[in-house]
Amino acid sequence: MTIETARLQPGALAAGVGAVLVAVVAGLTIGPVGIAPKSVLFALLDALPGISVDSGLSGLHEAIVQEIRLPRVVLGLLVGATLSMSGAAYQGAFRNPLADPYLLGIAAGAGLGATVAITQNLGDGAGFGDPVPLAAFAGALLAVVMSYGAGHIGGRSTASLVLAGVAVASFLTACQTYVLQANSDAFREVYSWILGRIATSGWSEPVVMLPYFVLAVAVLLRYRRALDILAVGDEEAQALGINPRRVRIHVVIAASLGAAAAVSVSGLIGFVGIIVPHVVRLAFGASYRILIPLSILFGGAFMVLADLAARTLVEPAELPIGVVTAFLGAPFFVIVLRSTRREVW
Amino acid sequence: MPSISTHNLVVEFGGTSILHGIDLDIPAGEWLNIIGPNGAGKTTLLRSLLGTIDHGGRIEFGGAVVDKPQDRARILAYVPQSPVIPPGMFVADYVMLGRTPHRGVFGRDSDTDLGVAVDVLTRLDLAGFAEREVRSLSGGERQRVVLARALAQQTDILLLDEPTTALDLGHQQDVLDLVDDLRRERGLTVVATLHDLTLAARYGDRISVIADGRIVESGTSTEVLTTETIAKHFGANVRIIDDPDGPVIVPATTDRSRS
Numbered sequence: 001m002t003i004e005t006a007r008l009q010p011g012a013l014a015a016g017v018g019a020v021l022v023a024v025v026a027g028l029t030i031g032p033v034g035i036a037p038k039s040v041l042f043a044l045l046d047a048l049p050g051i052s053v054d055s056g057l058s059g060l061h062e063a064i065v066q067e068i069r070l071p072r073v074v075l076g077l078l079v080g081a082t083l084s085m086s087g088a089a090y091q092g093a094f095r096n097p098l099a100d101p102y103l104l105g106i107a108a109g110a111g112l113g114a115t116v117a118i119t120q121n122l123g124d125g126a127g128f129g130d131p132v133p134l135a136a137f138a139g140a141l142l143a144v145v146m147s148y149g150a151g152h153i154g155g156r157s158t159a160s161l162v163l164a165g166v167a168v169a170s171f172l173t174a175c176q177t178y179v180l181q182a183n184s185d186a187f188r189e190v191y192s193w194i195l196g197r198i199a200t201s202g203w204s205e206p207v208v209m210l211p212y213f214v215l216a217v218a219v220l221l222r223y224r225r226a227l228d229i230l231a232v233g234d235e236e237a238q239a240l241g242i243n244p245r246r247v248r249i250h251v252v253i254a255a256s257l258g259a260a261a262a263v264s265v266s267g268l269i270g271f272v273g274i275i276v277p278h279v280v281r282l283a284f285g286a287s288y289r290i291l292i293p294l295s296i297l298f299g300g301a302f303m304v305l306a307d308l309a310a311r312t313l314v315e316p317a318e319l320p321i322g323v324v325t326a327f328l329g330a331p332f333f334v335i336v337l338r339s340t341r342r343e344v345w
Numbered sequence: 346m347p348s349i350s351t352h353n354l355v356v357e358f359g360g361t362s363i364l365h366g367i368d369l370d371i372p373a374g375e376w377l378n379i380i381g382p383n384g385a386g387k388t389t390l391l392r393s394l395l396g397t398i399d400h401g402g403r404i405e406f407g408g409a410v411v412d413k414p415q416d417r418a419r420i421l422a423y424v425p426q427s428p429v430i431p432p433g434m435f436v437a438d439y440v441m442l443g444r445t446p447h448r449g450v451f452g453r454d455s456d457t458d459l460g461v462a463v464d465v466l467t468r469l470d471l472a473g474f475a476e477r478e479v480r481s482l483s484g485g486e487r488q489r490v491v492l493a494r495a496l497a498q499q500t501d502i503l504l505l506d507e508p509t510t511a512l513d514l515g516h517q518q519d520v521l522d523l524v525d526d527l528r529r530e531r532g533l534t535v536v537a538t539l540h541d542l543t544l545a546a547r548y549g550d551r552i553s554v555i556a557d558g559r560i561v562e563s564g565t566s567t568e569v570l571t572t573e574t575i576a577k578h579f580g581a582n583v584r585i586i587d588d589p590d591g592p593v594i595v596p597a598t599t600d601r602s603r604s
Contacts, residue, residue: 001463003437003475005454226450229442231431238397239425240498241418241446286433345432 006228006287008294016297020077023301027073027308032315033064040065071200073304075265078209079198080272080303082216082262084295086255087273088280089220092227092288093251094158097345100273101259104165104252105143108172110263113139115176115190119183132193133208133264140260143168144252158234158248195320196269198307205265216258220292223251227288269303271325275333276302282340302329347407347420347501348373349394349534355401356389356558363389364558366402373407373501376528376535376549380542382579386558387538388426391504394536395423406502418446421502422495426510426538428487430479436490437475440466443497465496469523485516492520496527503528505537509544517541521548542583546570546591554578566591 028040035057042055043065055062086101094103102108113135116122122131147168151161180190200206226247229237234244259273276299277291284290303321306328310319354367364386371377379387393400396417403410411417422443430439443465444458466472469489474482479490488508495503505524509517525548528535539545545552546566554562554569556578562569570592575583586593 001467001472001475003459003463003466005441005459006435006438222451228431228434228438229445229450231429231434232442233429235392235395235397236423236425236429238414239395239418239423240442241415242450243414247450281433286431287438 006285006289008290009284012284012290012294013297016294016301019301020297020304023304023308024073024077027076027304028065028069030308030312031064031069033061035061035065044070067202068200071203071206072198072307074203074206075200075209076198076304076307077300078206078213079262079266079269080276080306081296081300082209082213082258083269083273084276084299084302085220085292086216086259086262088277088288088291088295089223089227089251089255090273091277092230092291093248093255094162095231095233096162097278098274099162100270101255101262102169102268102270102273103162104147104256105168105172106140106256106259106263107268108169108176109139109141109143109146110136110260111139111190111194111268112172112176112179113137113142114193114267115179115186118189118193119179119186133205136267137260137264139172140263141256143172144256144260146172148249148252192320193267196267196322197318198266198303198310198321209261209265212258212261216254217296219250219254223247223254224288224292227251227292231288266321269322269325271322271329272299272303272306275329279333279336282336347409347534349502349536350405350408351394351402352405353402354390354393354404356386356393356398357401362558364393364400367555367558367560369553369560371534371536373534374528374532375551376525376537378545378549378552379536379538379555380540380545380552381555385555385578387555388506389558390555391423391506391536391538394504395421415446415449418498418500420500421504422498422500424491424495424503424505424508426507428491430487432480434479435475436466436471436477436479436482436493437462439479439490440471440475440493440497443494446498461499462497465493468527469493469496484511485513485519488512488516488520489523492523501532502534502536505535507538507540509539509541517544524548542570542575542594543592546594570594 025037029035029037039055039057042053043057043062045051046053046055047066083101090099090101090103091097114132117132117135147165150164150168180187226242229240229242230244230247237244277295280291280294280298284294306324307321309328310321310324313319349371351367351369354364356364367390379390381387392398394404396414406420411420440462441454444461448458466475469492471489471493479487482490508520512520521544524535527533551564552566552569553560554574561578562574570585572583572585575581582597583594584597586595
């Protein structure tokens with residue numbers, strides 16, 4: 001007799017990679033200026049060092065692909081992958097299906113930071129080193145530190161940490177509302193930031209995001225088996241010889257850093273961190289050995305496609321991407337739920 | 346083959362003492378049943394042995410204190426009263442969790458780990474269940490799967506917290522017979538908490554009664570399970586019927602129950 005344990009099957013991996021490729025090709029080719037996929041491929045190859053291929057694109061079209069669409073697609077991949085893998089990790093660390101990357105007040109902290117920066121006219125929210133994403137990042141991290149501090153006072157249990165996150169989020173949201181009330185002329189700009197967007201000015205946002213993405217991927221992939229062990233609860237996990245508190249703090253730090261970086265460059269994009277991991281669970285299985293890598297792939301692909309919809313559905317205007325992720329994601333989730341009928345929580 | 350001994354074991358929660366200086370000596374290979382009324386401290390005693398709650402005093406396994414969780418998990422395995430069964434987890438993966446103390450958090454499944462899991466599944470007649478979700482199993486099957494995870498740890502000591510609570514009579518016998526067989530095969534030391542006093546009398550070598558956080562009686566089933574002891578510590582009026590396999594405890598008819 002032999003037994004099969006949970007592992008990422010080649011077919012599932014191929015589906016994830018395929019989803020990313022489809023999303024990337026669609027993101028690069030579809031827009032106000034239609035560009036053939038073959039030309040896009042050649043233009044990308046041509047951009048690689050040591051390779052020279054004639055894409056047949058004009059200089060303008062080549063610039064559209066390489067300087068406008070490609071950075072935006074890469075940022076979408078990074079933000080979507082980070083939010084969905086962080087959401088999956090939070091759900092595992094807290095054993096809570098409603099946990100998302102914003103659980104410990106990251107959204108509220110980032111919102112406060114961005115609101116302060118915008119109302120004080122410190123920047124416009126774009127570009128490397130702009131005060132708005134920096135303030136959002138600082139606010140997000142402050143919220144996590146406050147939640148951990150308050151949760152520690154409450155007895156260090158998972159429930160007290162989650163409750164502390166709720167309290168901290170409420171407190172920081174109240175602060176944000178107060179700041180906004182006192183600067184009502186900035187309301188539109190702050191609201192626009194809160195609804196989220198995948199906008200780039202060249203490569204600065206993907207470059208800012210990349211190290212946090214790499215860190216989160218490295219840590220969360222390493223801890224994916226530990227998350228499976230945490231699924232039996234802290235006491236049983238401890239009886240199996242692991243330190244659940246230490247595992248949880250490492251996972252939460254990595255996921256929070258990633259989510260904070262994502263929020264700082266793209267604003268608050270809801271839904272992805274909850275729904276993508278659940279769709280992956282329903283379709284491919286609940287083990288974190290499968291869930292973390294596939295959340296990275298499908299989260300990235302989903303965000304690129306959502307951004308494509310956001311910038312093309314009501315051309316020349318753009319829809320807020322948070323609206324699109326919920327509008328497309330919710331029905332899709334219901335379809336997957338109906339078709340699989342699996343119990344994953 | 347480690348024995349278990351506790352010296353002046355003390356547990357407090359929020360300033361309230363739960364265990365008051367427990368001294369226990371459980372020789373290697375013995376099966377000790379711990380009985381007592383609700384809230385007496387049975388589960389707390391098991392959790393102290395397991396190392397999942399803070400305690401005072403000294404606990405030794407084979408004469409040595411074992412502090413590191415991973416080392417302790419290689420010595421003793423635990424079957425909780427209400428195990429958490431993760432949704433969507435398959436039997437094979439659940440049993441493989443038992444290899445965590447040997448493999449570590451970041452290790453991969455080795456051929457040895459897989460071999461141990463296969464052996465355990467086969468021994469417990471669970472081979473056909475490997476690819477089933479644990480949650481889809483019946484109560485009795487599920488309890489065997491939880492036991493399989495504990496056995497996959499390949500420890501010398503097995504701690505069982507009310508292992509028969511959710512089971513019907515037939516499955517209660519199945520599980521305890523299985524533990525008894527495994528104990529004889531593998532020389533396991535077993536510490537179990539049990540509510541059913543007749544089962545406690547039938548299985549195991551000795552019984553200790555815990556009441557108000559203290560061990561108040563210890564001995565063989567016939568020594569410990571007397572009408573006086575049960576009345577005193579459980580507040581129950583019982584009759585004890587002598588049976589070749591051990592005493593049978595039945596509730597006595599009282600004036601109140603008659604009316």
